Amino acid sequence: MCGITGIFDTSGVNAISRDLLQRMNETQHHRGPDEGGLHLEPGLGLGHRRLSIIDLSSGQQPLANEDGSVVVVFNGEIYNFQELVPELEALGHVFRTHSDTEVIVHAWEAWGEACVARFRGMFAFVLWDRNQETLFVVRDRFGVKPLYYAFLDTGEFIFGSELKSLMVHPSLGREVDPLAVEDYFAYGYVPEPRTIFKRVHKLPPGFTLTLKRGAPRALPKQYWDMPFAPVAVKDEAGAMDELVERMKESIRLRMIADVPLGAFLSGGVDSSAVVAMMATQSSTPVNTCSIGFDDPAFNEIEYAQQVADRYHTRHHVETVAADDFSLVGKLAQVYDEPYADSSALPTYRVCELARKHVKVALSGDGGDEHFAGYRRYRWFRYEERMRSIIPLGLRRPLFGTLGLLYPKADWAPKMFRAKTTFEALARDTVEGYFHGVSLLSNAQRAQLFSPAFRRELQGYQAVDVLRRHAAVAPTDDPLSLVQYLDMKTYLVGDILTKVDRASMAHALEVREPLLDHELMGWVSGLPVDLKLRGSEGKYLLKKAMEPYLPHDVLYRKKMGFSVPLAAWFRGPLAATIRTVVLGERLAGTGMFNCEFLREVVEAHQSGRRDFSVILWTVLMFDAFLGQVLGLDDTAREAA
Structure with a gap:
């Protein structure tokens, strides 16, 4: 795991500043504290920060071929590299490292x-x-590893593992993209390929970008997509056995390391399954790490302990206090872009814990998306059945009216929050799903933004992100479609971003065996009934894991990695949230309706409504303005 950065002069006439390249590289020192290296030649500069995992004595980067004509900087792991070496040697290539x-x-x-x-x-x-005077830029199939890039007016192409690397370059414009702001307040992150800045992009997962010096600017090109090709299943037992074998193989590949290795163990199905498969293939006890909470409503530690006891792991636990909000101010520095998933706080803590004991940790990320584990998939399926019965022309006025009339009931269980269901039923499939996953609804975003900012959007709405992916989805099944949408948006933009930044902040490599493309390509083609059966998500995974995991771990209610935001904003952070949300920095952007922000603060702190999601999302945007863009807040100073 590493950090990469670089500058490519597409004209080939400009010299690359070593000092500038060095500064860009050093912004990512945390990603690779073991070693750093630069490669410069006319019109090209490549930088690398190394976290040594495999071949500790060699393998330094930038790394070149035998005659130095091909040079690479690389972040990540090629798990099947040992299989490719003999094949390449047979073609005459000579290896100097392992x-x-x-x-x-x-x-x-x-x-x-x-x-x-x-x-x-x-x-x-x-x-x-x-x-060939060619620069070849690549990102993996699921977007586990990040890659930002920008084309500058100087004719230079710059790139980096994190946005902060590009921001060192003096020619990079920092104009905020209003479309990205709309996306952020809908999703809680800025989905690929957009970034918060107009001039910077993310290379989408499964894409390459090939630049030839002197040639017209190329566009990213897709080399892989989730296939959803139907898989023949003779019987359920056979599918369970094949799943176990495929998981074992994926995990075995990810246990190759020349440094201490372990796993996150939350007590949920996915991380527990990974630990179980590791333990069955390890001759020594597996290192496991868990974060507990002193609030029972957020604590899963007893379930993690059951798995640790069963497999006699070297289990490391730390408890986080319910009022552990000391990291709030640090998140903007870690994530660069506005990022509103509050589970980033405990994720940061579990990475901090893991790094005390290991240098590589396996996680269970990807299981919910691929095996249909999210509760929202169940509700989507219920809503979709209704949508299939009643034409949109009838549903839109009927359920639209009911949605307007039915009272808001944030406090009630999901089944009694009919307002949200009515609103979803008044929409088509993609818009209905978007309504269910968006942090702020269309109506709330319309209230949040100022009239001037809404004009800047020129009619753009964040649902267009999902529509763009749905238009090219390789499946017609409604459940598979929304899984695909999550893979293209939530998985990469939220989950994988969260884990990458939190882990690399501690120089910890995290590997995701449930995101092996061969394993998940196979899973994508399974009948949907083996993923979501009735109300049971992850059906096949849970059945396959029954011989390996306790029943309580497999079939208890999903909890998630949550923090008590609502209580924070009425208690220890009440003054802070009021000062931030009503402060001069947000008002000075001209983006927001300050009266609506005041109403949200008053309603939440009086206990009339739970607006913690809106408040947290606004808080994180303000942190971006202050810590990344460096905008002043005179109200904050006066307070």
């Missing part, structure tokens, strides 16, 4: 752009071929 990085340069020489199809792993890399 690292997976060197496989990339020789695979490029052997197979060109098609080399990426041969790689199994998580990766973002940029490769320079001097003879």
Whole structure:
């Protein structure tokens, strides 16, 4: 796991500043504190920060081929590199290291752009071929590893693992993209390929970008997508056995490391399944790490302990106080872009704990999206059945009216919050799902933004992100469609971003065996009834894990990695949230309706409504303005 950055002069006439490249590289020191390296030649500069995991004595980057004509900087892991070495050696390539990085340069020489199809792993890399005057930019299939880039007016192309690396460059414009602001307040993050800045982009998962010096600017090109190709299943027992074997293989590949290795263990199905499969293939006890909470409503530690006891793991636990909000101010520095998933706080803590004991940790990320584990999938299926019965022309006025008339009931269980259900039924499939997953509804965002800012949006709405993906989805099944939408948005923009930044802030490598593309390509083609059966999500995964995990772990109610925001904003953070949300910094942007913000604060702190999600989302946007853009807040100083 590492950090990469670089500058490519597309004209080939400008010299690259070593000092500038060094400063860009050092912003990512936390991603690779073990070593740093630069490569400069006319019109090109590549930077790398290394977290040594495999081949500790060699494998330094930037790494070149035998004659130095091909150079790469690489972040991630190629898990099948040992299989590719003999094949490449048979083609005449000579290896000087035992690292997976060197496989990339020789695979490029052997197979060109098609080399990426041969790689199994998580990766973002940029490769320079001097003879072809070509820069090849790649991101892995699920977007486990990040990659930001921008084309500058100077003719330079710059890139980095984190946005902060690009922001060092003096020619990078920092104009905030209003469409990204709309996206952020709907999703809680800025979905790919957009970033918070107009001039900066993220390379989407499963895409490459090939730049030739002197040639017209190229567009990203997709090399992989989730297949959803139907899988023949003879019987349920056979599918369970195959799933277990495929999971074991994926996990076995991710247990290769020359440094201490362990796993996160939350007590949920996914992380517990990963630990169980690790333990069955390890000759020594597995290192496991869990974060507990002193509030029972948020604590899953007893379930994690059951799994740890069953497999005799070296289990490490730390308890986080319910009022542990000391990291709130740090999140903007870690994430660069506005980011509103409050579970980033406990995720940061569990990465901090894990790094005390291991350098590599396996996680269960991806299980909910691929095996249909989220509760919202159940509700979506119920709503979709109704949508299939009643035409949209009838549903829109009928349920739209009911949605307007029915009172808001945030406090009630989901089944009694009919207002949200009516509103979803008044929409088509994609818009209905968007309504269910968005943090702030269309109506709330319309109230939040000022009239001037709404004009800047020129009619753009964040649902367009989902519509764009739905238009090219490789499946017609409604459940598979929304899983696909989550893979393209929530999984990469929220979950994987959260884990990457939190782990790399502690120089910890996290590997996601449930995001192996061969495993999940197979899972995508399974009958949907093996994923969501009745009200039971992750049906096949849970059945397959019954011999390995306690019943309580598999079939209890899903809890999640939550923090008590509502109580914070009425208690210890009440003054802070009032000062921030009603402060000069937010007002000075001209983006927000200050009267609506005041109403939200008053309603929440009086106990009339739970507006904690809106308040947290606004708080994190203000933190971005202050800590990333450096905007002043005179009200904060006066307070």
